[in-house]
Amino acid sequence: MKDLNKVLSEKEYLEDLGRISKEKKIPVINYEVGRFIEAIVFVKKPKNILEIGCGEGYSSYFLVKNLKEAAFTGIDLNNERLCKAKKFINLNFPKINANFYHGNALKLIPELKLKFDLVFIDAAKYEYPDYIDVIMEKLNDEALIIADNIFYGEKIFARYIKNHDKNSVKGIKRFMKLIQNKEIFDTKFIDIGDGISLSIYRSKTK
């Protein structure tokens, strides 16, 4: 019962945070997507997690919640958001080994010494295929890649795309093609939130 009460008060806390962020026009993952990620981490037990586009740390919360002796790396281009993410995660999970890097993920990732078991992608949609390029050398076998906003507000299915969405839609479509290469990935698209993709990396087939 105590645990159930904890779940309910946490739900209120997280849903409030998500709502406040959206009101402030700060994009965050959908609450259910967060819970999905949290469950995946619990089952997969990754040793190293990378988040591309951690923003103010809302999604990072779900990624690190079930980590014990593992490490989390969060990257964001926006330093103000990144500093908030660092504070938020350190406050909620003081014992977690979490590292936050400010900068362009496309430049920072090739410099990282670590290999990852789980990568969560939630940065610029037009760059999604480029993130795949840079993480390929950084994946352990059977690593999971989860990407958010795969349906991009259903625009991915639309015939007419407004000019300012064209690059993002093009990026997501190219990304989808890459992760559907069956020789390298085993991929499922999941209809929660704005759509997510879940891919398992198979290095042994290379």
Ligand SMILES: C[S@@+](CC[C@H](N)C(=O)[O-])C[C@H]1O[C@@H](n2cnc3c(N)ncnc32)[C@H](O)[C@@H]1O
């Ligand atoms: C959708 S928001 C992330 C929201 C966050 N995952 C959450 O749910 O709380 C996208 C973030 O990606 C960052 N971003 C965009 N392009 C990036 C890049 N090339 N490298 C690192 N971060 C990037 C933006 O600064 C922004 O904070």
